[in-house]
Amino acid sequence: MKICLAYASRTGNSELIANQLISKLEMSGNSIDVIKIEPETMPRFFGAGAKSMKQEEMKLKNTEVDIGQYDLFIIGGPVWAGRPSPLFASFLELVKNAEGKKAAYFVTQITPIGKNKEMPGVMKNNLNKKGFDIVGEPLILRMKKGEFLDGEENIDDFVKAIGE
Numbered sequence: 001m002k003i004c005l006a007y008a009s010r011t012g013n014s015e016l017i018a019n020q021l022i023s024k025l026e027m028s029g030n031s032i033d034v035i036k037i038e039p040e041t042m043p044r045f046f047g048a049g050a051k052s053m054k055q056e057e058m059k060l061k062n063t064e065v066d067i068g069q070y071d072l073f074i075i076g077g078p079v080w081a082g083r084p085s086p087l088f089a090s091f092l093e094l095v096k097n098a099e100g101k102k103a104a105y106f107v108t109q110i111t112p113i114g115k116n117k118e119m120p121g122v123m124k125n126n127l128n129k130k131g132f133d134i135v136g137e138p139l140i141l142r143m144k145k146g147e148f149l150d151g152e153e154n155i156d157d158f159v160k161a162i163g164e
């Protein structure tokens with residue numbers, strides 16, 4: 001499968017997961033193009049939280065991405081203020097030819113899995129608005145400073161579910 005994986009990461013946790021997914025998906029024979037979602041200016045903690053509560057669009061260094069050639073699109077990044085970082089939605093604005101494409105997503109967070117109640121709904125809405133068909137269950141990882149607190153055991157199942 002040809003996969004496009006886009007991720008955002010402010011403090012490295014989501015980047016760690018992106019890298020694990022890339023190597024696992026490549027080992028099972030997929031080819032992957034990776035895009036790091038980069039804001040023009042990374043907000044500080046309180047600015048990031050405020051932007052996330054409003055899901056405010058953020059200016060990115062990234063340019064338009066045509067995903068027409070891919071079989072699967074994966075997007076991942078942190079939860080901010082109970083919602084997916086607005087970097088997700090800001091990046092999706094740049095994605096072209098998403099209609100009917102398969103998509104999967106992952107998030108990293110500090111609170112226990114299941115606690116960020118608004119996150120899945122916002123993610124689903126963001127992806128459905130673009131016409132994506134979400135496959136499998138999202139991968140949600142509870143992490144602190146690069147260490148897993150919960151969810152690590154779901155990484156292989158996620159890779160298996162989306163790789164099929």
Ligand SMILES: Cc1cc2nc3c(=O)[nH]c(=O)nc-3n(C[C@H](O)[C@H](O)[C@H](O)COP(=O)(O)O)c2cc1C
Pocket residue numbers: 008009010011012013014015044045046048049077078079080081082083108109110111112116143
């Ligand atoms: C502004 C801000 C708000 C956050 N709010 C939440 C939150 O509501 N719930 C949560 O579980 N984690 C929250 N976190 C923690 C991050 O989701 C967590 O540290 C994540 O793994 C960071 O990913 P990164 O290292 O890829 O940036 C917040 C972090 C920041 C910077």
